Amino acid sequence: MPQTLGHSRFSAAIFDMDGLLVDSERVTLRAWMGAARARGIALAEADYLQVVGRASTDSDAMLSALLGGPQVFEQMLADVAVRLSDAGPEPLFPLKPGAAPLLHALRQAGVPCAVASSSRRDEIEHRLGRVGVLQHFHAWAGGNEVPRGKPDPALYQLAAERLGVEPAQCLAFEDSENGARAAQAAGIAVVIVPDLKHPAADVAERSHGVLKSLLQAHEHLPCWFAMAATVKN
Structure with a gap:
């Protein structure tokens, strides 16, 4: 470098x-890793990092493939949304x-x-x-x-x-x-x-x-x- x-x-x-x-990115990574563990899904951190910096349509398609299909992806997405709720006093x-x-x-x-x-x-x-x-x-x-x-x-x-x-x-x-x-x-x-x-x-x-x-x-x-x-x- x-x-x-x-x-x-x-x-x-x-x-x-x-x-x-x-x-x-770090907070979102932890949310996806935690949601995957809770469902007993094998999601490697290195695999997740492939989506970092990509548009949501691209990253969604990649995560869907990694997780085994759109149904599992949608379930995970809902889990992650709960974990990333921004309702507290601090951002x-x-x-x-x-x-x-x-x-x-x-x-x-x-x-x-x-x-x-x-x-x-x-x-x-x-x-x-x-x-x-x-x-x-x-x-x-x-x-x-x-x-x-x-x-x-x-x-x-x-x-x-x-x-x-x-x-x-x-x-x-x-x-x-x-x-x-x-x-x-x-x-x-x-x-x-x-x-x-x-x-x-x-x-x-x-x-x-x-x-x-x-x-x-x-x-x-x-x-x-x-x-x-x-x-x-």
Whole structure:
């Protein structure tokens, strides 16, 4: 993986949501593993990780095949929905470390931001509103709004279009390999912040850089963004 981050000047930022901005992938993984154990179903963590970063239609089809068919999948889906109820006073999926100050800094510097998430558009609004950062985004694009999900580039292309910025002028932030491949296929440079698993070597080598967390991103903003020179720590 790259040890240093590329120096370029971008005009906008596009963020994945699950596993990147909010700590949802780990919680969701535990819910699926727990639901599978409760029903005596063999579901390996490595198999589940194949669906991470994909649109719901793709991930649903893959999970259905892994679980033995649509009937079992629907039963499991209902079990998982109960386990992932977000009715408590605290958000089920909290912000990842560094997300809030990074978004604030970009907004302060006048860098427009968008979300390109495999989750549905209404889920983007709910989850980011729940943790108080939705106001930092000029646009968002959900997996239900494109014909093919990540690693297809359509979601990132839509997010860039809604920002009114050419893909080459955008910098994406992703945690998953599927998401990184989607950004790269759209012609968008990507910084990878791995969550549940590290990306393949070829994806990492073609990235703009790999970070351990979003906390490390702040120091690179003046190098990455044309309008970020005013950002202060």
